[in-house]
Amino acid sequence: MTLYDLFQNFKIFEAKDDADRASLRSTDNVGEINKLRDQIDHLSLVCQATCELLDEIGISKKMMLAKIQEIDLRDGKLDGKYVKQHTCRSCHRPLAARHLMCMYCGVLVDKAELL
Template identity: 45%
Template sequence: MYNIGREADTFINAKVDTISRGKTRSNQSRINELEDQLDRLILVNRALWELLSEKTNLTDDELFSKAAEIDMRDGELDGKLRKELKKCASCGRTLNPRHQKCMYCGSENLKNDAFDAIK
């Protein structure tokens, strides 16, 4: 009887280890995808900044100043851009960012700027 219990424990532990390794691989794969996306975004942002600064003579200081201004829109200078809660123009209630219409009055939740579509 004791051997059966130990065999069951061994079997269960082996299954848990297999599942854990699978999840670890899946998590690592997702991390790799996100790192690749981040690298591409950095590359495109660098190219855009270099083009913009060459064509307009904007300086790095002006870029940093604008970044700080945008960062402060959420009230905290922390290097992060948090999603802003938006209010419905019709009823004034807080909008759910996942919905295209106000959940309360049905008014269209129109995008305010080009970046709203990707938030």
């Protein structure tokens, strides 16, 4: 067996190992996707029940859509996403959830405030 053959066999072994790891990650991803689908199904059910109850007490679909748009625009972008804004209890400037202290005034952030 030549040095080239050894090198080729090593590369083939590496490729098979990479393929096996990718296959395992793919299986893990399928499980995570199924969990997310279950969560979406549950949230859809909750939203449907909420909308029907609100309609029964006189809150129209038009009113709901207006409130959804109002909440969506709180971060300055009409993008269909809700981003909760947190502010420092001391200087009232915006806080990022990843920071342990306010980057403006240095006050320690109580993580319970960010929930």
